[in-house]
Amino acid sequence: MIVNMSYSCGLVGLPNVGKTTIFNILTKSSALAENYPFCTKDSNVGVAVIDDPRVHELQRILRPKSIRRATVKFVDIAGLVKDAHKGEGLGNQFLHYIREVDALAHVLRVFEDERVTHIYGDVNPMRDYEIVRLELILADLDTVTKSLEKFKKEVKAGKTFEPGFIEGLETIKATLEAGKMAIEALNGPRQLKAYAKSLLTGKPFFIILNISESELSEERYVEKLESIITMLAEENIPSVPFCVSIEEMIAEMSPEEKKQTLEEYNMPMSGVDLTCFAGLKALDLITFFTTVSDELSAWTIKANSTALTAAGKIHSDIAKNFVRAEVISYQDFVQLRGELNAKNAGRMRLEGKDYIVQDGDVIRFRFNKAA
Ligand SMILES: Nc1nc2c(ncn2[C@@H]2O[C@H](COP(=O)(O)OP(=O)(O)OP(=O)(O)O)[C@@H](O)[C@H]2O)c(=O)[nH]1
Ligand SMILES: [Mg+2]
Structure with missing residues (x-):
């Protein structure tokens, strides 16, 4: 498989x-x-x-x-x-x-x-949760403290970070010190969000x-x-x-x-x-389906992603040479028993790059193969 x-x-x-x-x-x-x-x-x-x-x-x-x-x-x-x-x-x-x-x-x-x-000694799930949660917070605090020391040295040596990155990291540190998870303090520039992905409580x-x-x-x-x-x-x-x-x-x-x-x-x-x-x-992921050459595939992408992003999930060439997406909702596809019937019933939509893919969509991507 x-x-x-x-x-x-x-x-x-x-x-x-x-x-x-x-x-x-x-x-x-x-x-x-x-x-x-x-x-x-x-x-x-x-x-x-x-x-x-x-x-x-x-x-x-x-x-x-x-x-x-x-x-x-x-x-x-x-x-x-x-x-x-x-x-x-x-x-x-x-x-x-x-x-x-x-x-x-x-x-x-x-x-x-x-x-x-x-x-x-005894079974107590909420106590156990708190113990593990705190240990994850403390592990993150150690990571963030070391990162801040390193980044601050780099700033002194002339390196620049995205505006708000160091301040955002300070806020995460304060949040962890208060016994809260980093996920509660992820507002900041893109660089901060990327960094926070490696934090356990982020x-x-x-x-x-x-x-x-x-x-x-x-x-x-x-x-x-x-x-x-x-x-x-x-x-x-x-x-x-x-x-x-x-x-x-x-x-x-x-x-x-x-x-x-x-x-x-x-x-x-x-x-x-x-x-x-x-x-x-x-993770706020949704699923869409494709059928190409007798293969049924399930793909997951972030909710609110465009058809272009969905195409890229399958292959970068499909995104690069994207022409359109032929979309049938899952309900229509099942109720009408397949692509042909859905198309004949006018339930196949032609969508462009910016279409927001919906959970369960059955999509056929048209792309320029010659390009
Ligand atoms: N009765 C019962 N025993 C379970 C259950 N789940 C796991 N166990 C038993 O608990 C013991 C520990 O299970 P593991 O899966 O090794 O636990 P773990 O969390 O991976 O443990 P570490 O690797 O030591 O951190 C084993 O003897 C399992 O058979 C369950 O639902 N009921
Ligand atoms: Mg184990």
Whole structure:
């Protein structure tokens, strides 16, 4: 199968909360995940396929020879503990493995199981979140402090930065010192935004709640899960539930059995799909589709991107020699069962370079091949 990278996502959390177990399910890998803290020392890298239900629908209509799905690169790292910045646990040097990822997912242990060691003795997801959040902030503070020292020396030596860059960095530093994430202080010139991408707390993030089946079926646990989701939502932090045993069970099932099982647990999608889509949402990415030479492809771009940007995502030559985009909305494409019918019904639009691509658009790019 041919794949197409959509975004990259680092998994962070305390040791022994299930990061590698979840990573293995997401990426169909078999990295070592054992019941002791600091099992992962370096990093594991793998790829998850975004199983967009719209691809299945389009596949039924188009019957393509091949499908190119969008994918996510996940990076699983060691666990962070309180005072990791002072060298506790494995320290925080391993955070460099996730400096360049697009988004972060915090894995929080919600499941109760006496056999699985919790490094702080009891299960308390909100406390754990705060510990990890603070360690990420302190790691960023160290990075920004060093950068500022370096940049200020460079300014003295005559180097110039975009107006507002150094001041913006000072504001980020003050924000981190106040115990807040860099993402809250990203206003500034383009150079500042580019710099902030390498800051751990400057990245969009979401929470993966590692739950057991009890959190979906036993009243007491259901209430506990709901209260955690509400607490996070009040702080505008998106979260998704992930139940390892259900994911392992449905991995072996036919699509129909899988759908039925998820319905029984009141899950709208699998944990894998919820996770992949949470990343898309956090990064404000939308999907458009193309069909060329019997290949159906799903591509992701930032929301509010133009047709020209979308063309460039496929190939720089298509953007360079762009003539027009023939666009059918996903709803029309499915309702009218394909391109020809949509065209005959007047539902195919001819759009120019500046057209703002909508989520689900099925696009055929016309470009000048001779140029
Ligand atoms: N009961 C139960 N055990 C789980 C669950 N998820 C993970 N575990 C167990 O928890 C232990 C730790 O899992 P890992 O995936 O290695 O945890 P980790 O966060 O990667 O740990 P480090 O690499 O040490 O930071 C393993 O024994 C897993 O089998 C779960 O949902 N329920
Ligand atoms: Mg691990």
